Amino acid sequence: MASRSTFAAALLWAGLLAAPLLSRAQGTVVLTGKVSGRTSDTVAVSVRENPLDLKEQITYARLDDKGEFRLALTVNGPTRADLVYGDDVADLFLEPGNQLEVRFKGSDLASSVRYKGRGAEANTFMSEMDEKFVENDGFQVLPDNIMLYEPGFISFLDYRRKEEQKFMENGMEGMSPAFKEYIKAEIAYSYANDRLTFPDLREQVVATESRLKVSPTYYDFLNDKALINNPAAVQSEQYQEFLLNYIHYLATSSGKQRTDPDFYQVCYDMAKKQLDGPVKPIIMGRVLKESFRFGHVKQSATMLEDFRAVDPKNQYYPLLRQDFDTHKAFAIGAPAPDFKLISAKGDTVSLKQFAGKLVYLNFWRTTSGLALRDLPYAAELIKKFDGKNIVFLNVALDENEGAWKQLVVSKKLPGVHVRTTGGLRSAIARAYAVQDVPSYFLLAEDGTFLNTKPKRLSSRAAVDEIKESFGKANTYSSTLPSGK
Template sequence: MRFKNIAQAILPVFFVLLLALQAQAQKTATITGKISNPVSDSALVELYTLPASYVGKSFTAALNASGEFKITVPLAEPMVAELVHGPESMILFLQPGNDLDVRVNAEDFLNSIKYKGSGANENTYLVQFELKFEEEEDYQVLPNNVYKKEGEFLQFLEERRQDQKNFFEKYVKKTPVSEAFKNYAKAQMEYSYANDRLTYVEVRNRVGGLTPKLSASYYDYLKKMDLNLPGATRNQAYLDFLINYFQFKALGDRRGNVEKDYYPIMYKMVKEELKGPAKDMMMSRIISQSARFGYIPDTDAMFADFKKQVQDPQYLTYVQNQYKQYQKVGMGSQAPDFTLLSASGDSISLQHLKGKLVYLGFWRPLCGICQVDQQAYKYFVNQLAEKGITFVQVTVGEELANWKKTLQEKNYPGMQLYSPDMEDQVVRAYEVKNFPSYFLISPEGTIIKTNARRPGYAEGAREIAHLVDQYRDSRTK
């Protein structure tokens, strides 16, 4: 009888512990896997915890002798992550409770990757979607489709969107996926269409094409856009569209001085048009950009309002950290010196460039925005040819042999320098966390502009030229 009483006392405790363990498991995701022909001794999962901020947490595991690994990450909600091994990476869609098994050959990452377990259906879709729509040139705006006339270009976009919808519907009919993932996938289709249509003129101008003639109704589709689709905030296409959408509207705004009030105008529009997480996301991004570009009075005013508006405390912490960051490497401060390997095999330091205006850029080969910038860079340099700027590009995180080979094939403009990884002194000294990042440095070695405008930005060359003129005018007074 005594043992029976003990058992009866233990059982409730056991079930409480079991429920606690189950609850804990639902707040994590586990990725196990095996990498054939590995090129490094580890695998890494980068968890993008805060949309639009590029703030993330890294989780690394060593590969055993068979190339196997296991990584468990904390996860309170569905989230986008990146599986990284050496120079290769793959986007993951993770959800609480996932136990995802990954098998991949490092020599052919995209074509060999296979998933099993919970979360496999969602991530298999991402691989198949990428192979069909992102690897196939016929579905891309660049290099050829952007040169189509308006009618042909819109037909291309509509046909691509319909093909994507058909692909998605056929997949989910046979393969169950979560509601959160359905929202994510739908956002990818809708906002990639909207963004490519919105940036048609900008991209065409950037690659040196003639400005297309547009019908009066070309932008009318924006009036019908739902800016608040559920679950879209984790999708990069949504973020890209919102950035370009509010920039487009701000530049066309006639209620204020856009040149002077660019960020406050966008901030006000975001408050009026977005809701919930998307509103927090974009307000925090605009404040961050304003701080990075040195618009201190505007930033202070927006931040004071943001503290009253924000719903997610993570964004408040993020914006506060941005303030701290740009106080360290800010405009007027001394640019950190560096000594790096050049494409010609010499060592180049910032000190060697003293007396020259320097446009310093940091980029990574696997960064999509960086690739866009590289396509625009030659045109960017030509636009600024009369300003006497020395253009310096620092490639971060590529294998040295691949870097040299790429430079021989691509013939990028400007002075090319090499930084081995994110832990390199120059990356840490300039506090580079986002790619690409650009700095404009005076002949005296002080920073004129932190996070200067990108080559791929439509008004980038004009803004850099304006900064150079401002700097030179200040030196003559």
Template sequence: MPFRLRTLLYSLSLFLVQSLFIASSFAQGTVTISGKISNAISDSVLLEVYTVPASYTGESYSAPVSSKGEFTIQAPLAEPMVAELVHGSESILLYLQPGDNLDVRVNANDFVSSIKFKGKGTNENNFLVQFERKFLEEEDYQVLPENIHKPEKSFLQFLEERRQDQLAFLEKSTKNAPVSEKFKQYVQAQIDFSYANDRLTYVEVRKRVGDLPPTLSTGYYDFLKQVDLNQPGAIRNQAYLDFLYNYFQFKALTSKAGNPERDYYPIMYAMAKKELRGMAKDMMLARILSQSIRFGYIPDTDAMYQEFLQEKVNPLFASYVENQYRQIRKVGMGSKAPGFTLLSSTGDSVSLKSLQGKIVYLGFWRTSCGICNVDQHAYKYFAEQLAAKDIVLVQISVGEDVAVWRQKAAKQNQSAIQLYAPNLSDEVVKNYDVKNFPSYFLIAPDGTIITTNARRPGHAEGAREVAALVDQYRQISSR
């Protein structure tokens, strides 16, 4: 549900550097939220102002709730944006504009249904509540669970009828209760991009619910040519962000430029840079780069990052990406695997350098980890399935008494080289940025990382998928 905090799927949830906006916000305007909460369930109320477009993160402002249930919150507001009023476990999304003075009356026992507004900002927020009740809580207007099963013609008819109903509702509601032009643009974006996103993802959603992929008519995706990617007023709307990411993902996967499997994020980045403008461009470049920092091919990520630094990007997004790059970019596809020299179960030392020239399947595990033990039981069969691939299997046991480890290692299948790391703060654990156990890496003969997320030995398709990765690597490297 795009108008609610709970619906955020992708994310920009780590934007934590909003302090750059605070001083200018006080100078440019404020918003006041006051009112009364009946049957209060907490002694305070919180206003989350989502300063970063479409990110649902921002600045928090709280105020006490009196014994009579009364409260007042004042917050700086530089421009129109969404916010959330939170009381205990209850919340309501608001649309706020500089100068709003909103009186809120609500019963905590029935938060959304009982809420009433007065003062400046009433019409916009009444509309949000009514729109949600009509279109976001009524199953007949939802793609899931039923409408997704419709064939193409019927599905498109459903989307178009929903869009026309929403447009009619907007026209009728705002005629009786006028709203600002900025708010109209926000709602228009909700209507337009909900339609576009549901149409764009029709095939993928059908696959996820188990339906056979539909046979699409010629020109099904031609509607994308009519979508205004830089639509005025859309920047604060979650439906817009969802569509943009899916749109560039779709274009990257269907592009014939480069190798989509490896060049996925650079292709998306180049497309977003070309097709978007202003804040929308900054927002999407930051999001794509953020995903590439986590999951992409490191040399390409480095190149994109250097290019991003040269852009005249909003300082908020620039600071966020720089912070992520510094904290997260340690190991990844294409980066050099950190070297190590560790004690082996046979009493000697084994280094990664000594294994150079071989593909290495490297696993980190702990005996206190249930899934790790499942993998240990499956390891013999896993090794047998990969025997023809000429891979060196290496296991690093972390944080166990060395004597106990030696005893267990002697009993374990010796198809893998058994190594020992004393504790979670050991250098090899930190260098590989191991946060979860088990963790598995596939390392190329030249020491670069093929993947940081290789399949587990205990996974039903583990050996097959690792073998496929090895074959793919050797095919590419032989060119």
């Protein structure tokens, strides 16, 4: 079933799309069908075998001259999957032994799909439930219900849940126990997730009002221990998304903010302490993936090593290790690549010579309109930090030395200006994985990455961000385990 909530998309890292139930019997599913008015030559079924792996197992089938197809795939027990045709997607619930006949219009898979055969009842139910609730804005948080205040929003959630439960009770006769548990979890955790994240999302969306102050009892529903540790719901993507948000909530409730150096360590420890069963390593793993992208590299490495103890079957560690290795070069705390380039004044400039200073690194070129638009803002920003412990280092990826030097000198551009040849293929551009200009990096006083996507020079928030960055590397270091 498609997610009824857009909260995760608005607030969080991209969530899970599909995950097979753990420890279930393996079996084969066969799909046959026909596409009317074909717009593509292939049909596919996409399954995510591992909830921490972004890669999906995709099984393709080519349409014949009549638009008919047949495909077979192996599933590890009852599994959420996606039926894919071109850019259109429909939800599937597959169980070993299913033999589904699928028919739909090539121009509108989601709305026209029809099922027959073994497994048809469950998939028809999901399709009808999506049409009734997901496609109806009246049952969605966005765009209108987010404007409600606390009493109205809770009434909306209660009404939606009541209607969903009624729909489930009237249409679930003869369904498998696994499918019933899946739908129950989707309803329960759609409610829980939307209620949990409502104050944060409303603050983002309703810009004309300050953050909504909720009543002291608003979060009391989280006291239900069965809501937190629910083995029967482990397959539900809503459940997993809720738990990640719940861990974030616990961390922020303890006084931590996402910008705090130890935020992800606190989240990791809370997930380790609060969660049980098969979902525990999944949520701990998702916190790790966040840390790999937004946390300190040494802190991430320590947590990753600790993770081995909660993953004795090595089901998730190899994927997490690969993800860590992918991101570690540009993670907070990783050393920024050194370089030596000739400045506009003709002297040699290296990154190392600015050790002990904050460095705002700007990759640009004289032929980039966006980069040129930022020049006045850069001058204003540099003026505000005159005499402070920061260097604004500008690396021009320009082939034409004369044009670059003339612009720097004639405009009296402030900061340190250096140039390299080769553009985006130059050694320094490759070292910093620069794919376009302008690209910005904020480097700490110890020469490590502090932020690989800082606010642009033209952003009003850049001033506050830089102010908060002075000495932040030492703050990160203070949160690391001893000896690290």
